[in-house]
Amino acid sequence: MATPPNRRPQGRPAPAPGLVRRVDAFARLAFPGFSTAFLMVLAAAPVTLPSPVLAVTLPCVAFWSVFRPAAMMPPIVFLLGLLLDLLTLAPLGSGILVLLVLQAVALRFRRFLVRQSFLAVWLAFCVAAFGGALLYWALQSLLALQLPPVAPALHAALLSCGLYPAVALLLTRIHEAMLQAENAP
Amino acid sequence: MIRLSIPLRQALARLSLPLMIAAAFGVMLLGKADALLAERLRTHLSDALSPIYAALAEPTAAVRSAVEEVRFLATLREQNAALREENERLRRWHATALALEAENEMLRRQLNFLPEAAPAFVTARVVADGGGTYARAVLLATGPQHAIRKGQVALDERGFVGRVTEVGSRSARVLLATDMNSRIPVTLESSRARAIMAGTNGARPRLAHWPEGVIPVEGERVVTSAEAGAFPAGLPVGVIRVSPQGAPEIELFARLDRLDAVRLFDYGLSGIIPPEAVARPEPRPRRR
Numbered sequence: 001m002a003t004p005p006n007r008r009p010q011g012r013p014a015p016a017p018g019l020v021r022r023v024d025a026f027a028r029l030a031f032p033g034f035s036t037a038f039l040m041v042l043a044a045a046p047v048t049l050p051s052p053v054l055a056v057t058l059p060c061v062a063f064w065s066v067f068r069p070a071a072m073m074p075p076i077v078f079l080l081g082l083l084l085d086l087l088t089l090a091p092l093g094s095g096i097l098v099l100l101v102l103q104a105v106a107l108r109f110r111r112f113l114v115r116q117s118f119l120a121v122w123l124a125f126c127v128a129a130f131g132g133a134l135l136y137w138a139l140q141s142l143l144a145l146q147l148p149p150v151a152p153a154l155h156a157a158l159l160s161c162g163l164y165p166a167v168a169l170l171l172t173r174i175h176e177a178m179l180q181a182e183n184a185p
Numbered sequence: 186m187i188r189l190s191i192p193l194r195q196a197l198a199r200l201s202l203p204l205m206i207a208a209a210f211g212v213m214l215l216g217k218a219d220a221l222l223a224e225r226l227r228t229h230l231s232d233a234l235s236p237i238y239a240a241l242a243e244p245t246a247a248v249r250s251a252v253e254e255v256r257f258l259a260t261l262r263e264q265n266a267a268l269r270e271e272n273e274r275l276r277r278w279h280a281t282a283l284a285l286e287a288e289n290e291m292l293r294r295q296l297n298f299l300p301e302a303a304p305a306f307v308t309a310r311v312v313a314d315g316g317g318t319y320a321r322a323v324l325l326a327t328g329p330q331h332a333i334r335k336g337q338v339a340l341d342e343r344g345f346v347g348r349v350t351e352v353g354s355r356s357a358r359v360l361l362a363t364d365m366n367s368r369i370p371v372t373l374e375s376s377r378a379r380a381i382m383a384g385t386n387g388a389r390p391r392l393a394h395w396p397e398g399v400i401p402v403e404g405e406r407v408v409t410s411a412e413a414g415a416f417p418a419g420l421p422v423g424v425i426r427v428s429p430q431g432a433p434e435i436e437l438f439a440r441l442d443r444l445d446a447v448r449l450f451d452y453g454l455s456g457i458i459p460p461e462a463v464a465r466p467e468p469r470p471r472r473r
Contacts, residue, residue: 074205092216096209
């Protein structure tokens with residue numbers, strides 16, 4: 001996809017050679033999925049805290065779905081959901097559905113959300129996180145045919161709401177860097 | 186990269202979410218249908234992730250130990266205060282002990298008390314149990330030139346073991362306190378009552394012949410008595426345990442079932458020396 005040298009715009013740095021540029025683009029495309037998966041694996045590490053895997057996954061998926069939907073495609077979300085189900089002991093499929101529903105909601109409102117302030121996005125995320133946690137709990141009870149306690153789901157939602165600003169701060173920086181890199185050449 | 190027309194690509198993009206949701210339901214059904222599938226997948230995943238977690242464990246342990254350290258430092262102050270106070274108390278006790286020692290010294294001098302010489306002892310290795318005339322006896326390997334005499338007292342690192350009954354040129358036999366033929370004069374430490382510790386071939390010798398009016402109390406310490414001149418006074422023997430039948434027995438301090446070396450003390454006593462072992466026509470068949 002390298003532009004021919006004779007049609008290069010004036011006054012800009014030379015574009016990177018083809019392979020490097022493609023690797024760069026792929027890295028930008030793959031970063032959200034891989035970073036989310038890595039965070040989930042870190043969160044699943046056996047420490048004394050209650051497992052915060054769901055609480056870490058929700059902000060990442062929501063953020064990338066709203067701000068960079070091209071990189072957080074439904075198949076990637078599907079795989080992340082599978083990873084979530086395998087890392088936690090939830091019945092297979094419940095995490096996948098929760099993440100996909102979260103993404104669907106985020107995609108539905110993304111044009112509205114992108115223009116809002118950080119606080120409004122956070123509030124919207126809190127509502128979505130509680131909804132997602134309750135859906136997760138409902139799916140688990142449905143698939144296991146027994147009623148697990150609601151408290152862990154609510155804890156996960158609260159933790160997720162609390163984690164969102166930290167995650168969003170970091171991801172916003174990265175997102176801006178990516179935008180700059182994309183607009184530069 | 187496969188080049189697709191823009192409308193087709195848009196249609197695919199719009200379809201992928203519903204498709205994926207359908208696939209999620211499919212996975213749910215799959216998970217319900219094959220319950221072991223999830224387990225197998227989880228096992229594979231944890232196999233793949235275990236190196237990551239192993240690498241993570243190091244910094245986690247470091248952080249945890251740092252937190253422990255901080256917590257320990259926080260309690261250090263009150264520990265220090267408690268130790269200081271205890272130190273003060275012990276110092277007072279130390280002074281008391283020194284004063285009592287000095288007083289004791291003075292009283293001894295006034296009474297013209299003859300101090301006991303520190304006993305000489307040799308340590309010998311236990312090479313065999315059983316055998317010989319007695320059911321509970323051990324054989325000691327000694328050097329060719331030794332000064333072991335009959336009647337010496339054998340102790341292990343905890344307490345009284347028995348008495349030397351036979352001495353050969355390179356070995357010695359010790360009759361253990363648990364043997365049926367063993368009778369040891371003892372003193373109950375708190376009531377100062379004399380009694381006899383009689384072996385039964387079992388693990389705990391009986392207490393016998395204690396004076397009337399004295400009741401051996403559970404847990405009371407028993408030491409040897411100097412009666413009859415066979416033993417020095419005050420060697421630690423054991424504690425009283427009352428058997429389920431109500432008879433007082435002695436739980437020995439020494440671990441007679443796992444003796445490896447004993448010390449043979451020469452107190453220079455010659456009260457009651459055991460007789461020469463009677464040679465039997467043939468050795469008794471071993472019970473075990």
